[in-house]
Amino acid sequence: MSRSFVLSLVLPLLFLFSCQSNPEKADEVKRKQDSMASCEKNLPGRFGATRDTSTFSTNKVDHAGMVYIPAGEFNMGAADQEGGEDEYPQHPVKLNSFWIDVTEVTNADFKRFTGATGYVTTAERKPDWEEMKKQLPAGTPKPPDSVFVAASLVFHQPKSITTLNDASQWWSWVKGADWEHPQGPKSNINGKENYPVVHVSWDDAMAYCKWAGKRLPTEAEWEFAARGGIKNALYPWGNEAVEKGLSKANTWQGNFPLKNTGKDGFYGLVAVKKFKPNGYGLYDMAGNVWEWCSDWYRPDYYQTLSRVTANPQGPTDSYDPMEPTVPKKVVRGGSFMCNASYCKGYRVTSRMKTSTDTGLEHTGFRCVSSN
Numbered sequence: 303m304s305r306s307f308v309l310s311l312v313l314p315l316l317f318l319f320s321c322q323s324n325p326e327k328a329d330e331v332k333r334k335q336d337s338m339a340s341c342e343k344n345l346p347g348r349f350g351a352t353r354d355t356s357t358f359s360t361n362k363v364d365h366a367g368m369v370y371i372p373a374g375e376f377n378m379g380a381a382d383q384e385g386g387e388d389e390y391p392q393h394p395v396k397l398n399s400f401w402i403d404v405t406e407v408t409n410a411d412f413k414r415f416t417g418a419t420g421y422v423t424t425a426e427r428k429p430d431w432e433e434m435k436k437q438l439p440a441g442t443p444k445p446p447d448s449v450f451v452a453a454s455l456v457f458h459q460p461k462s463i464t465t466l467n468d469a470s471q472w473w474s475w476v477k478g479a480d481w482e483h484p485q486g487p488k489s490n491i492n493g494k495e496n497y498p499v500v501h502v503s504w505d506d507a508m509a510y511c512k513w514a515g516k517r518l519p520t521e522a523e524w525e526f527a528a529r530g531g532i533k534n535a536l537y538p539w540g541n542e543a544v545e546k547g548l549s550k551a552n553t554w555q556g557n558f559p560l561k562n563t564g565k566d567g568f569y570g571l572v573a574v575k576k577f578k579p580n581g582y583g584l585y586d587m588a589g590n591v592w593e594w595c596s597d598w599y600r601p602d603y604y605q606t607l608s609r610v611t612a613n614p615q616g617p618t619d620s621y622d623p624m625e626p627t628v629p630k631k632v633v634r635g636g637s638f639m640c641n642a643s644y645c646k647g648y649r650v651t652s653r654m655k656t657s658t659d660t661g662l663e664h665t666g667f668r669c670v671s672s673n
Contacts, residue, residue, distance in 0.1 A: 359419075363515035363671045368401040369583050376526055379604055380651040381534045388601040389651045394610040395522050402519060402527050403668040405574035405585045406498035406593060407510060409491045412481060415510050424503040425454035425480040425661045433659075438627065454479040454501045455662045456486060457570075457639065459559055466644065472559040473662075484571070484663055496573040498591045498666040504631045504658040507594045507667040516669035518596040521653070522614050523670055524634050528587040528650045530580030536649055538580035538587040544648060551577055551589030551648055554641040570638055571664065588648035589640060591666035592633040599630045599655035622655060630655040637664035 379385070379392035415421060429450045435442060456476040463471045478487030481501045491497065502510075504518075511517050519527070529535050539550045549566035556563040568576070572590060579585045597616025601623065607614065620629040633654045636647030647654060656665070 373399040401671040406666045410495040412499040453477045501661040503661045519670040521597045553589045558641040558644040594667040595632040
């Protein structure tokens with residue numbers, strides 16, 4: 303049996319994003335299915351290891367760089383027909399007031415954290431077989447030791463592809479890629495202090511939040527904030543399509559993943575605050591990087607909510623029918639890779655999911671505080 307065949311059996315798809323396609327044509331259902339397959343099929347997996355953050359000191363929360371969101375009620379979930387199945391039904395939610403970071407946590411922010419705590423991110427540590435096999439079918443053979451290296455997933459623009467259903471054509475597992483080396487060991491973040499920190503797992507984000515005296519937003523808090531006070535808005539800026547008018551977010555323009563025209567002035571990750579904020583003064587609630595939320599992911603969660611729900615915390619456990627053994631958290635907001643023909647993750651209601659131990663070149667986070 304070849305090594306590649308063994309790995310094809312062993313490597314779980316630990317990074318899974320569900321994407322929504324453009325449903326404006328008659329074959330809407332098929333296009334949604336094709337889009338989901340293209341995002342999820344054959345993407346390299348992460349061998350994870352959790353980290354106990356209980357020994358970290360918790361600082362007193364500082365509201366500098368945060369915006370106060372007054373208590374309110376809104377209809378959560380999609381009201382139009384463009385959403386994925388997990389965005390329905392729309393349901394009423396009531397939230398207490400909270401504070402939220404104006405931008406995603408930046409490299410400068412994260413460097414202060416690691417400098418103060420000595421924290422080592424998931425991507426910087428060798429995978430742990432004991433943790434990994436908990437997410438695999440019983441009896442799965444251990445892969446070769448050469449597989450267990452500190453690494454992370456890096457995007458690369460291919461010259462050609464055979465199908466959009468194989469994301470491994472534009473994602474590479476790069477040894478030495480981490481938050482300080484976003485494209486691999488020869489890259490760095492010099493001069494990029496104001497870029498969102500990336501290659502951070504949910505565990506890494508939680509560690510930072512605890513140190514800062516904050517927490518990750520719930521899905522409901524994130525969506526309420528992203529809407530910017532606009533009722534049933536499709537995007538943080540309103541309802542105008544991202545491709546029309548002035549550039550509104552860092553997304554992919556052109557033919558994904560082969561050509562990015564750079565109409566918005568950028569071709570990859572960019573510094574925060576390059577686009578106008580939404581109605582609450584929050585930057586980059588769409589595009590640039592995906593943002594971790596605190597909630598576990600279940601595709602049927604909204605179906606369990608009928609009456610007004612106060613401060614929902616999400617389901618009590620995780621379930622993804624595509625990978626039932628892999629616990630996953632929700633990520634929101636889309637990234638620089640989102641394109642209307644491939645993935646409209648920049649919609650305020652789009653729900654994505656990924657395993658807690660996964661970090662990628664386009665995934666970051668922002669924090670909230672209850673007081």
